[in-house]
Amino acid sequence: MRPENAKAQDNGSLRLLMSYVFADKVRFFKTLLLVVVATVFDVMGPMLSKVFIDDFIVPGHYPLWPIVGVISLFAFAVVVGTLLKYQQSMRFLDMALNAVLDIRKRVFEHVLSLPMSFFDYARTGQLVSRITNDTESIKDIYVQFLSNVLSNVILLIGILVAMAILDLQLMLIALFLLPTVMALIYVYQQFSVKVVSESRQLRSDINATVSESISGMSVIQATNQQQVKLAQFDDINSRYYSTRLKAVTVGSLLLRPAINFLSILVLASIVWFFGMKVVQGVAEIGVLYAYLNYLGRFTEPLVEITQRFSLYQQAIVAGNRVYELLQEPSGATSQGQGGAIVHGQLSISKLQFAYQANKPVLDNVNVEIEAGGFYAIVGHTGSGKSTLLSLLLNFYQPQSGQILIDGQPLQSYSHDALRQGIGLIPQEPFILASSIFENIDMGRELTQQAVERAAKQAxxxxxxxxMPQGYKTELGEGGLRLSTGQRQQLIIARALAGSPKILLLDEATANVDSETEQVVQRALSHLHRQVTMIVVAHRLSTIRNADCILVMDKGHLIEQGNHEQLMRLEHGRYRAMYELQQQAQKVAQAE
Incomplete structure (x- = not known):
């Protein structure tokens, strides 16, 4: 990443973070006022101690009511100051949790709107890490950094004012710490930014590796890749350990130890200066006690501020990663005037599409699909069958050509109109870990009758x-209570529940047995002439009754017609594929 890009990203993440600080300005400034009042009560203690020592103990004069008044005021200041600090901590924590709540919602909402092309390269574990770990780290900028730094800066100002009231020259000696601490913070940031960024990336890689390994555990164990995956994980984990150790080492050297050393030098200077005043006979014991008390309080906020800068650095890096994700352009959700899909007639002309430049997946495809027709797409792997369905779903945008639905360009339909008018039945069924009803409804607030009607159609x-609880039966993760074929029927019911005008099936019967395939075929035959069906098929026997079969080869539409027409082509691709499958089926039956 170039320096100007990194700087722009830092500015973007800071704008993202600070927008939540000032989202409720009234509340923020009330909290800030609370911090100021708490600081006033906090710095009153040493001042009252100075009065008690110089006015009562040193002269040996102990009037009852003045002493009671000073002690009562001291106790009151401690109690009120403690309560106000508790209140400010709770308010900052509430601000932080609300910010994380909203940021996490924004990020997940944005991820849901990203185009499918983004997920072609994104790793699930890294996305999960950004939505969970990184947004949680952003909370630290409010709780650990903003709250701590604001309260400590105000406390430092209060202490300096109190010191100046007691002795201006002694205050100037203590003030020497501030520019030195600022220099230490600058040096720390220069060393830590790269290390912290690397550690956040490695944490995402750990999540991604674990996620991939668990999801593909059957393949890993079947191919005996356990040690390979373990070595891969161990390498990432070791590098994460090294980067975290570097960050801790830099912080340990430049933060607390350095501040403690400087505070000792300042303490020695104050004691020497006060000794000179004793020699001159102008020193007060109460002033020295108050100064030493203030100095202890003065160095601790400095240490707290410097140590919180490590959390600030991590929060900024996390904010960069979240901001970078939010800058990903959303998928095309055109809001044209196409309205709802009424008939389901499709016209594809001169369609050209490629995932990578100069590597076309679809090349000059032209098809006319009548409303209510049953159309099948066949071809070898990599011929562009599933890609064509993705373009019909508006997951990707073609480089040239157009797709018309009922005479209107695909892009003229709103996102909701497309999703309502086009149903998808994928090859791999996606089942929620919830009830059957919720799996069919999918948050569309359908009636019980509509859900049951879709289930009957499937x-x-x-x-x-x-089942014991009927439509309220919980399916468990991945739909474990259903067989493979029943899961596919459930997906068909889900698609039909929305009453689509176009139904896309991406090899929906590829992973089911012959008996279930017949059930699926029967369900689809009842929809003929009611819904426009476009079926990507691997088993050619399942699409013999299609109105038209489209044969794809390396992105080109090379043949089209019904089964009888294509079988009459002596050297046709479809005929060769069909006869080959029939021979393979006969061999399998003979065995």
């Missing part, structure tokens, strides 16, 4: 009613 209603 021939799943009887299976559901045979």
């Amino acid at each position: 021939h799943l209603h009887e299976v559901i009613m045979a």
